[in-house]
Amino acid sequence: MVPEYNFNYKIRNAKKEEFARVGKLLVAVYSQLNGFPKIKEQPHYYDMLRKVGELTKNPNIELLxxxxxxxxxxxxxxxxxxxxxxxxxxxxxxxxxACGFRLLGVDPKSRGLGLGKALTLYCIDKAKRSNSQTMIIHTTNAMKLAWKMYENLGFKRAHDLDFMQADLAVFGFRLALKNEIHL
Known part of the structure; x- marks a missing residue:
């Protein structure tokens, strides 16, 4: 069972008619990040954000x-x-x-309500109910605030998952979902 969170927001799958709004939100959030590439620097990335709903054409991907x-x-x-x-x-x-999540964004008007953490916990709960052994995420230096939250939730730095997105260093994290059974 997915936990309910203590705020006036409900987490659910996005509806098709919301895809464009979600895309606009993600473009606005990412383009405002200090130290994150701007639209002119990575137009393909921002085009993917704008069209984020198209990812759900793959049944293994959910837009929450x-x-x-x-x-x-x-x-x-x-x-x-x-x-x-x-x-x-x-x-x-x-x-x-392994499963994962990415492209987490919170509307600036909704910051401070715990939505980023609630979305992260929702993903972790979903993952724990799956067959996945680990969860993978990535973040950047522009998202240092999120790093602490991820680490507090049990994610560990995974240097082997790091990569460069053009000139942007991207850092990997892993979360063990299942405890190993030792006989």
Missing amino acids: VAVSKQHDIGGAVVYYHDMKDYGSGGTATQEKN
């Missing part, structure tokens, strides 16, 4: 949103049931028995 009672989208994240579909650089797409 945190929606208020007033139907405002406060944040979004893309969940990958299988890392082969993750679409990042580096070796992450070769990880076996």
Whole structure:
């Protein structure tokens, strides 16, 4: 069972009619990050953000949103049931028995409500109910605030998952989902 979170937002799969709003939100969030490439520097990346809903054509990919009672989208994240579909650089797409999430963004008007953490916990809960052994995520220096949250939730730096996205250093993290049984 997916836990309910203590705020006026519900986390669920985005509806097709919300895809464009989510894309705009992610473009706005990422383009405002200090130290993150701007639209002119990585137009293909921002085009992917703008069209984020298209990722859900793959049944192994979910676009999750945190929606208020007033139907405002406060944040979004893309969940990958299988890392082969993750679409990042580096070796992450070769990880076996692993799931992940990426493209987490929270509307600046909704910051401070715990939506980023709630979306992350929702993904972790989903992953723990899957057959995955590990969860993979990536972040950048522009997202240092999120690093602490991820580490507090049990994610460990995974240098083998690091890669460069053009001139942007991207850093990998792993979370063990299942405890090993030792006989």
